[in-house]
Amino acid sequence: MQIAVTTPTGNVGHHLVPMLLRAGTRPRVLVRDPDRLPPGIRPHVEVAVADQFDTAQVVAATRGVDALYWVDPPVAGEDPLADHARATAAVVAAVEANAIGRVVFQSSVGAELRHGAGEIDGLAGTELGLDATAAAVTHLRCGFFFSNLLLELDAIRAGRVQVVLPLDHPMAWVAPRDIAEVAATRLLNPDWSGRVVQAVHGPEDLTWSGAAAVVSAATGVRLTVERVADEELREAMRSAGMSEAFADAVLGMSTGLREGFRPEQPRTAQTTTPTTLGAWSYETLRPLLAR
Template sequence: MRIAVTTPTGNVGRHVVAALVRAGVRPRVLLRDPGRLAPGLHEEVDAVRVDQYDADAVAAATRDIDALYWVDPSTASADPLADYARATAAVVRAVTENRIGRVVFQSSVGAEKRHGAGEIDGLAHTETALDATGVHVTHLRCGYFFTNLDLQLDAVRAGRLHVVLPLDQPMAWVAPRDIAEVAVTRLLSDAWSGRCVQAVHGPADLTWREVAEILTAATGRPIDVERITDDAMHAQLRDAGMPDGMADAVLGMSTGLREDFVPEQPRTVRTTTPTTLAAWAYDHLRPLIADGG
């Protein structure tokens, strides 16, 4: 089976690549800088230098591919939804032109809203565009990544996280490695067809209060969480260097799922994955905090 993987050095993609290699597959990996691949991996993959916004390059890199793991590339521009649209156009052309049989797309809980969820709207656009091609596609509706906490290391070290969601509102939290496991099983399986939506919810829905308690126990440092206003969060994002459009899109991912949002897929044994936030925080976050003093 010929499988292509985008963002192969990302939080999920690197686990997808490693699992495929262990399964005996030599994946074709598409990335801007092949030098970022992990040592020893070059001998196990076919690396192609690709800008995912370049439709010509994506189409050329995915010729003769049976299955594709597609992740819309990250963006930090003033118009992130326009960037998502460009990436979507590239994958649609590749799937159509190369008659790729199966696509597993890394989407997000909230994409079912289609509009009003900030940056997630870009993922919703990719979903609908892939659906229109008629390709066999699985949309992975992923919960909130544990690794999003890596972006808040300074706040974790300071012992106070700032959020705009109600502190007692539960949401799905998931380990990227678990998302990769679900993705790889889909990529290697021919037991599904048509349009599928597969939620990946992690082991439990957690409130931010519960997250703070878990992080405190796992890191050995007291960590609290405070709800702040939307304007205050927007100012923090701008102070971090985000242009207005990007800050709006990032903030919208929270505000769009804050009021009366119910995920399309309820939590079931099929959507529940095993890695707990406590285990991940102890193994991954605790050393990072210790290294930072």
């Protein structure tokens, strides 16, 4: 079984690749810069250099692949949804040209809306593109990554994080390692077919107020969360150099899931994963805040 993994140094990928190695496989990893791979990993993987926005490169890099873990690459252009569309075109072409049998796609809670959820709309487009191929496809509808807090290190050190969601709004929070574990089981198991939506919800739904209390207890940093107006956060992002389209896409991931949204997949034993925010914060966040 030849498994290919995109973004192998990403939040999920850097957990997934070692899991596949421990399972006895030699995964193919698609990277733009092989030097970013950990030295201990590189001898045990097959390296394919490819830009995920480049259709020809992705097709070439996935020849002979039986199963593919696809993550839309980070977007950095003026129009993030256009970047997602380019990535979708590349993966669809690769799946069709190489007759890849199984694809596990890292999507998000909210992609079921299809429109109105900011950058998540780009993931919805990739879901639709993959669904139109002949491959068996699993969409991992992931909750809010614990690792998103790493983007707020300065704010956490200062003791205040700003959000646009109501502070009592519950949502699924999940550890990237747990997403990798779900992905690995899907990639290694050939006994599924068709279109599957697998939610990955973490151990419990958390409000921002509850999450702040957990982080405070785990790190020793007294953290409060403040709700701000949409326009205030948009202006802050624009002042930081984001394009208007990019700021709208980032903001939309919160505002689009704010009014009456409920995930398509309810929380069940199948969607619930074990790592708590407290354990992750103590292991990962606390040492970074101490620097």
